[in-house]
Amino acid sequence: MSDLLPLSAYLVLATTLLVAYVIFGMAGFGSALIASPVMALYLPVAKIVPLLALLDLCAAVVNVSRDGRSAAWPELKRLVPLMVAGSLMGATILLTTRPDILLLALGIFVIAYALYALSGLKPDRQFPAAASVPFGLVGGVFSALFGSGGFIYAIYLSGRIEKKETLRITQTTLIGLSTLTRVVIFILAGVYMDSSLLLLALTLLPGMLMGITLGRYFTLKMSREQFLRILNMILLCSGVMLIVRYLS
Template identity: 30%
Template sequence: MQEWLYPMGVVLLGYTVLGLTGFGSALVVVPLLAWNWPLPAVVALTLLMDVPASAFHSGLNWRQVQWRELRRLLPGMVMGTLVGLWLVQHMNSRWPLLLLGVYVAGVGINALRPKTSQAATAAPVWAWPVGAAIGLVEMVFGTAGPLVVAWLSRRLSDVQQMRASTPLIIAVAATTVLLGMAWEGRLSSGWIWQRWTVLIGVALAGVWLGHRVAHRVPVARLRQIICALLVLSGLMLALGALR
């Protein structure tokens, strides 16, 4: 039991963050579990937990989910995932990951600054290239959540709608990545499924806990938390690339 206390605590923390903000679980879970477990297995395990946990989160916030945003992004996400399947075999991910981290941190910093006027809404025509970027980043890095939030923050003015829609998009992106991993035989390990069986209940409990806390946090404060998490996650991505 003692050897499970640390991973259970990490998973509870990561998915409480997901329940509170709508994203960020992988940015907490992957680096902390990778201290004790092999990184490729941790990434696959986290994606397998992300799909049901994100779907559960969207189910708890069903009325706020903006399905039209998923429909607009989906074609691009499929194309991006297919490109990512090819790229992971042929590219060094260090510099793209560094650029992604700097971009995400910049989006968060800009969103935290006081605005004198409302930012322009992103045009729907950009949904396909943004969806392709989300699918590509999820396939190559497993951390497309900040990119999803960066897009939805320019599409949705209601922070609760953004919080509800983000995990649904992440769940779909993670599902496409898992299908690619299954095709390559990367999900056949009994090690992964044994730990998933133990930890998935903890992940769902974390989502429920974060969801309960989120409805007691003022909307302005919740937006600040999401933006601050964008900055932190972007810096973590950049530092991971440099390391």
């Protein structure tokens, strides 16, 4: 595959990332869910993963620089060490077993939770702080295995944080920290020595910036109930995509 893409491909990729980062700007995760299937039509997976990691990190840095003071830092202090421990566990599983069946299990769990939350039957109570242990560990495990842990953290944080803006920026900060780990690994592995990859990221940067700006704008206009409904719909789509990925 040539490094030089036709103009039509750049337009499709830029539009896709605009939509993907509207979702990221609103929910703090989900860019890969929207962008990866379309990007795979034009780019090898070996480029998609580090490219999205770089753009996700940039998006998180922009969002945190705008609203970082609104983040629920006590929740982050609980989750980040667990996320790191879970990532180490996930890396071990990846090296020693075939973890594909976990995709199916996670997909079923996320779909069931999203349908439950969307049904309106969810009781009006918060998760206890102790719930950070399983959610933090499992989120770290699946981040390491499949690069897909954001929705696990979103389930926990939506059950802990009342204010939608605090929820959004806390989720974004957590994903930024998670993505930073992957970016450092890619740097050490020399992945970003590929100038064509960096040039592509720079070319697609305006679409990402416009997307997160629109996502933030839409979120500020929503009620908490509207925000959580959209968040749970994104979770539902994430679960479906996990099962599709397992079956394929």
